Amino acid sequence: MTDADASRVPDSRRHWQKPPFIANPWLRWGVVLGLLLYAVWAISTLPFDLDRISQGMTRASRIFSGAFPPNFARYELLIDGFLESLQIAILATLLGLILSVPIAFMAARNIAATPIYLLGRGIIIVSRSFHPVIVAILFVKAVGFGPVAGILTLTLYSIGFVAKMLAERIEEIDRGQVEALRASGSRYIGVLQFAVLPQIMPRQIGLGIYQLDSNLRASAVVGIVGAGGIGSTLMNAFGRYDYDFALAITLVIIGVILVSEAISGRIRRSIG
Known part of the structure; x- marks a missing residue:
C-alpha cells in the first residue's frame, strides 16, 4: 500500500x-x-x-461391543433408506427454493411495502423458530409416518434459511438498474424480473447447492422420528438391537455426508 x-x-x-x-x-x-x-x-x-x-x-x-464389526449383509435396506433420504432432500430443496423466492421479495425492505415486508419477515421468523426435529414430529402426527412428513419438514427448513439469505441479498442490490427500469415505465413485475432477479441469481444457485447438502444431512435426523429416509432405517435397527447393522448405517451416513460436503464445496467455489 x-x-x-x-x-x-x-x-x-x-x-x-x-x-x-x-x-x-x-x-x-x-x-x-x-x-x-x-x-x-x-x-x-x-x-x-x-x-x-x-x-x-x-x-x-x-x-x-455388539456394534463391531459393522454388518453390511442387509445392504438392500441400507440402499433403499439412503435413496429415500436423497429423494426427500432433493424434493424438499426444490420446493423450498421455489417458495423462497417470492417470500424473499416480500421480506426485502427496499422493494416491498411495509405490510408485505412484515408478512414476509414473519414467515421467515416462523420457519426459523423451531428445530427440524420438532417440526418433523408435528408433521408425522399430521400426515403420518413416511417421506411426506420429511419433505414438508425440510421444505419449511429450507424456506427459513434460503428466504432470509436471499432477502438480505436483495437489500444489497445495485439500485441503479431498478431506477432505470422504473424510469422507463416498466411494471413492478418487470423490474423484479429484469433488474432484481439477475443480480441475485448467483446467490440463489449457491444457496440451493448449500441447502441440498444441508437437507441431505437433516433428512437422516428427521427420519429418526418417523419422517422417512435412512434415519428410519437406523431407528428400526436400534429397535431390533441390530447394533452391528446400525453401525454400518452410521458409517454410510458419515461417508455420504463427507462426499456431499466435498462436492457442494467445490461447486460453490466454482460459481463464487
Whole structure:
C-alpha cells in the first residue's frame, strides 16, 4: 500500500485497537467470573443421577461391543433408506427454493411495502423458530409416518434459511438498474424480473447447492422420528438391537455426508 492509499484509509482501520472486552480487565474478569458462577449454579441445580449415569455407561459399552464389526449383509435396506433420504432432500430443496423466492421479495425492505415486508419477515421468523426435529414430529402426527412428513419438514427448513439469505441479498442490490427500469415505465413485475432477479441469481444457485447438502444431512435426523429416509432405517435397527447393522448405517451416513460436503464445496467455489 502506498502512502497516498494509506492516507485515504480511516485511522480506525490503520491502527488496530483492542476491543472493550480485551482492553478492560474489569469487564473481562467480570464476564469470566460470571460464567464460572453460572456453571457452578447449573451443575448444582440440575438433577444428575450418578446411579443412572453408571448404568448408562454399562449399557453403552454393551452397545459398542455388539456394534463391531459393522454388518453390511442387509445392504438392500441400507440402499433403499439412503435413496429415500436423497429423494426427500432433493424434493424438499426444490420446493423450498421455489417458495423462497417470492417470500424473499416480500421480506426485502427496499422493494416491498411495509405490510408485505412484515408478512414476509414473519414467515421467515416462523420457519426459523423451531428445530427440524420438532417440526418433523408435528408433521408425522399430521400426515403420518413416511417421506411426506420429511419433505414438508425440510421444505419449511429450507424456506427459513434460503428466504432470509436471499432477502438480505436483495437489500444489497445495485439500485441503479431498478431506477432505470422504473424510469422507463416498466411494471413492478418487470423490474423484479429484469433488474432484481439477475443480480441475485448467483446467490440463489449457491444457496440451493448449500441447502441440498444441508437437507441431505437433516433428512437422516428427521427420519429418526418417523419422517422417512435412512434415519428410519437406523431407528428400526436400534429397535431390533441390530447394533452391528446400525453401525454400518452410521458409517454410510458419515461417508455420504463427507462426499456431499466435498462436492457442494467445490461447486460453490466454482460459481463464487
